[in-house]
Amino acid sequence: MTDPSRNIWGTDYKIPWNDPDFSRRMLNEHLSQQHDLASRRTEWIDRQVAWIHARLLAAQPSRVLDLGCGPGLYSHRLARLGHACCGIDFGPASINYARRHSPEGSVCDFILGDIRRVGFGGPYELAMVLYGELNAFSPAEASAILSRARASLSPQGLLIVEVQSADAVEAIGRGEPTEQEFQSGLFSDRPHRCRTENQWLPDHQAAVQTFIVTETRDSQARVFRSTTQAWPDDSLVGLLTAAGFATPSRCEAWPRNTDMLSLWTASTR
Numbered sequence: 001m002t003d004p005s006r007n008i009w010g011t012d013y014k015i016p017w018n019d020p021d022f023s024r025r026m027l028n029e030h031l032s033q034q035h036d037l038a039s040r041r042t043e044w045i046d047r048q049v050a051w052i053h054a055r056l057l058a059a060q061p062s063r064v065l066d067l068g069c070g071p072g073l074y075s076h077r078l079a080r081l082g083h084a085c086c087g088i089d090f091g092p093a094s095i096n097y098a099r100r101h102s103p104e105g106s107v108c109d110f111i112l113g114d115i116r117r118v119g120f121g122g123p124y125e126l127a128m129v130l131y132g133e134l135n136a137f138s139p140a141e142a143s144a145i146l147s148r149a150r151a152s153l154s155p156q157g158l159l160i161v162e163v164q165s166a167d168a169v170e171a172i173g174r175g176e177p178t179e180q181e182f183q184s185g186l187f188s189d190r191p192h193r194c195r196t197e198n199q200w201l202p203d204h205q206a207a208v209q210t211f212i213v214t215e216t217r218d219s220q221a222r223v224f225r226s227t228t229q230a231w232p233d234d235s236l237v238g239l240l241t242a243a244g245f246a247t248p249s250r251c252e253a254w255p256r257n258t259d260m261l262s263l264w265t266a267s268t269r
């Protein structure tokens with residue numbers, strides 16, 4: 001049973017990605033070439049950036065806004081191809097990495113800030129929200145972020161947003177609980193156990209995951225939660241249209257290594 005009084009979009013239902021220790025551990029996950037958990041592996045980022053450059057930006061120097069940029073893996077590559085990039089993320093370790101690794105002589109600006117609040121600047125020819133991050137915001141937050149992204153675009157501007165498929169989000173929520181042991185990982189630098197419990201909330205079209213983390217030498221458990229919004233196609237089209245975008249459509253040509261995410265494009269007119 002869902003407790004109707006709980007706020008599934010409150011701070012208790014977000015993993016504190018912006019906490020310095022979490023952010024430091026998360027950076028390792030972004031850069032790891034063992035998995036695609038926080039960012040994709042290099043090979044796929046290279047393919048996707050080449051596609052954005054050729055197919056969306058017609059290989060013309062453009063201004064690009066990268067919302068939830070992580071360590072700047074996309075912005076760095078686009079900047080090397082001659083684009084001027086502005087990346088925004090609230091993870092301090094990621095932004096420090098992004099700044100330190102900006103290609104020499106490129107126009108690459110990285111802002112440490114919460115995309116629900118910080119100004120986006122502009123104008124840009126392309127704004128992007130990649131790797132399912134939009135699903136981590138409440139519908140009201142997602143709507144406000146997209147409206148402000150729309151306002152930051154030039155008259156010919158384009159938005160790309162890569163969303164988790166509604167089926168994938170529901171499958172997360174309906175997943176069986178799991179128990180895993182780690183020597184170190186996202187939740188702790190020390191050996192720990194993580195039990196993950198999942199819940200699908202049909203009324204909200206959202207999945208809630210609860211992570212119960214116990215360090216081996218300390219029996220006290222810490223609990224983290226994370227809510228993921230499902231966006232069935234028609235709801236996503238409605239969200240993008242309400243934010244002022246025209247012609248939202250799923251892009252089948254986007255190079256991708258999973259069916260759990262798909263790319264949507266939308267224009268300013």
Ligand SMILES: C[S@@+](CC[C@H](N)C(=O)[O-])C[C@H]1O[C@@H](n2cnc3c(N)ncnc32)[C@H](O)[C@@H]1O
Pocket residue numbers: 017018038039040067068069070071073074088089090091094113114115116129130131132133136
């Ligand atoms: C799944 S990662 C994707 C990173 C990058 N786009 C990529 O594909 O390599 C999502 C990123 O969004 C950031 N993020 C989450 N909520 C945010 C917020 N409210 N403001 C700014 N960044 C946020 C996280 O810190 C993380 O770096």
